[in-house]
Amino acid sequence: MNQHTAKNPGARSLANLAPDEVKSTVDGYTAIYDAGPEGRREQYRSFVNRYYDLATDFYEFGWGQSFHFAPRRRGERFKASLLRHQHFLAERLSLKPGMDVLDVGCGVGGPMGNMARHSGANFVGINNNAYQIERAKLHTKDVGQLCRFIHGDYMRIPEDDDRYDAAFAIESMPHAPDKAGAFREVLRVLRPGACFAGYEWCLTDVFDPGNAEHRRIENDIMVGDALPEIASTSEICDALRRAGFELLDAHDRAPESDPQTPWYRALQGRDLTLSSIPRTPFGRALTNLTLRVGERLRLFPEGSRAVSTLLNSAADALVEGGRSGIFTPMFFFLARKPERPEG
Numbered sequence: 001m002n003q004h005t006a007k008n009p010g011a012r013s014l015a016n017l018a019p020d021e022v023k024s025t026v027d028g029y030t031a032i033y034d035a036g037p038e039g040r041r042e043q044y045r046s047f048v049n050r051y052y053d054l055a056t057d058f059y060e061f062g063w064g065q066s067f068h069f070a071p072r073r074r075g076e077r078f079k080a081s082l083l084r085h086q087h088f089l090a091e092r093l094s095l096k097p098g099m100d101v102l103d104v105g106c107g108v109g110g111p112m113g114n115m116a117r118h119s120g121a122n123f124v125g126i127n128n129n130a131y132q133i134e135r136a137k138l139h140t141k142d143v144g145q146l147c148r149f150i151h152g153d154y155m156r157i158p159e160d161d162d163r164y165d166a167a168f169a170i171e172s173m174p175h176a177p178d179k180a181g182a183f184r185e186v187l188r189v190l191r192p193g194a195c196f197a198g199y200e201w202c203l204t205d206v207f208d209p210g211n212a213e214h215r216r217i218e219n220d221i222m223v224g225d226a227l228p229e230i231a232s233t234s235e236i237c238d239a240l241r242r243a244g245f246e247l248l249d250a251h252d253r254a255p256e257s258d259p260q261t262p263w264y265r266a267l268q269g270r271d272l273t274l275s276s277i278p279r280t281p282f283g284r285a286l287t288n289l290t291l292r293v294g295e296r297l298r299l300f301p302e303g304s305r306a307v308s309t310l311l312n313s314a315a316d317a318l319v320e321g322g323r324s325g326i327f328t329p330m331f332f333f334l335a336r337k338p339e340r341p342e343g
Contacts, residue, residue, distance in 0.1 A: 017053055023303035025050050026310075033223050040228035041177035045128055045153060048175045051226035052129040054307045056108065062283075063266075065110030065139050068171040068199065069329045071253050072261035081261075085253075085330075086111045087118055089168050089197050092249075092334055095119035099165040102126065104154050104186055104198070105172025109136025109147065115168075116146040124164075126150045126157060155182055163189045169198035171329055174227050179236065183243035183335075190337045196245065200331045201225075202233045204252065207326040217320045221327065224314020233331050245335035253330040254322070263330065264322035267315045 017025060029050040032043050040047055059067050070085035072078070095101060097120035103112045106125025109132075116123050123146060127133050133149045140147040152158050155176065167186050176182035186196050201221075208214050218230055231239070237250050257263050292305050321327030 019302075022054070023306075025054055026303040026306050029054065029226075033226075037229050044155075044175065044177040044228060047228075048226050049129055052132055055311060056129070056132055056135065058307060058311055060108065060135070065108055066114070066170075067107050068111070069263045069266070071256040071263055071330065072258060072265065074258040074260055076258075076261065078266050082111075083114055085199075086114050086170070089170070089199075090115045090119045090121075093166045093168060093195055093197050095121045095166060097121060100124070100163070102157075102159075102164045102167040102186070102189060104167055104169040104182075105175070106132075106136055106149065107170075107172065108132050109139045109149075111170050112136070112147055113140040113143055116140070116143045121146070121166075123147045124150060124159075126152050126154050128153050155185060157185050157189050159189045161188050162191045165191060165194050167194070167196045169196075169200075171199050171201060173198065174201040174225070174230065177228050179231055179239035180242040183240050183245065187244050187337050192337055192339045195248070195334060195336045197332070197334045199253070199329065200233075200236050200333065201227070201230060201329045202236060202252075202327070202331040203230050204233060204326055204328055206324070207232070214324070214326050217317050217324065217326065220313055220317030221321060224310055224317060230327070233328075236331060236333060240333060240335045244338070246338055247333065247335050249332070249334040251332055252328045253332050254328040262322060263328075264319045267319050 029047065032040060032047045032050070035043070064079065064082075066079075066082045066086070068082065068085070070081040072081040076084075093101070095115065095118075099119075099121040101115075101121050101123050103123055103125040106112050106127050109125060112123045112125050115121070125133075125136060125147065127136070127149065128151075130151055133151055136147075136149055137144075150158060154173075155178070167190055169186075173179070173182055183196075190196060203218065207218070221227065222230060233250070233252065237247055240247050254263055287308055318327070318329070
């Protein structure tokens with residue numbers, strides 16, 4: 001798919017899917033989700049791959065090249081907050097030229113490219129989705145000498161032990177079927193003394209598993225974002241320690257947002273800019289209407305509107321999770337691989 005097609009979700013196809021593959025991919029994704037947590041864990045590669053084959057073009061159209069959230073300051077533009085959030089990781093990891101850094105679940109390469117421009121370090125991004133790697137190479141073309149990519153699974157990183165000086169993950173590891181197992185793989189490829197930092201999607205201490213509304217929000221987030229389940233903040237800390245890391249820092253960055261610009265504001269389309277129109281209620285409704293008519297006229301593949309509806313439902317659930325305080329997409333952690341004992 002060319003660059004112009006990627007900016008018009010639904011045109012011709014989605015990602016690398018042929019038009020007649022879209023609906024079957026939607027149906028396959030739904031079937032895996034309906035198999036329950038165990039089924040989602042067992043089929044996680046297919047589950048996540050199907051999701052990003054369907055969702056990537058919609059994300060780029062409405063979100064840009066960095067598929068994550070950020071705490072916003074008063075008066076700060078959305079994209080500026082994303083960049084600052086990325087630079088925060090680079091600074092906590094003390095990234096500098098000559099370092100080799102692993103981006104665990106690199107998406108379409110937006111954050112990696114920005115951090116390469118900011119730090120001058122060398123980056124390797126691992127991603128299970130081939131289409132996203134294709135997009136990432138395009139988005140990092142200007143810093144191509146600093147960025148390369150591996151099409152692979154971060155549960156089984158195809159790299160030698162003690163290979164990297166640092167690693168980071170920006171909202172990519174909620175897809176992991178086994179948190180401690182995923183963190184253990186990152187630990188393996190880091191050099192002794194190297195650090196791993198990231199942002200995790202988590203349920204907060206406010207979440208009440210006995211509250212039916214809380215459980216409904218949790219489920220809507222999981223089904224709309226290809227998650228086997230959502231870990232609590234304490235579970236993330238425990239998993240890092242069980243993997244062998246020394247936990248240096250862990251806290252939720254969501255409360256750092258100005259009350260007038262919470263992290264989920266972008267999903268509400270309240271910024272009144274041209275780029276935010278697809279995220280407004282009007283923009284979402286217009287997209288769905290366009291896709292519905294387009295499917296009937298065979299301008300868009302059957303299943304395109306189902307993808308849009310899925311993502312809109314997930315966006316609404318994320319807003320509800322943020323407003324209720326039961327969910328955060330930016331639980332920050334900084335962990336270190338222990339030095340080897342002397343002798």
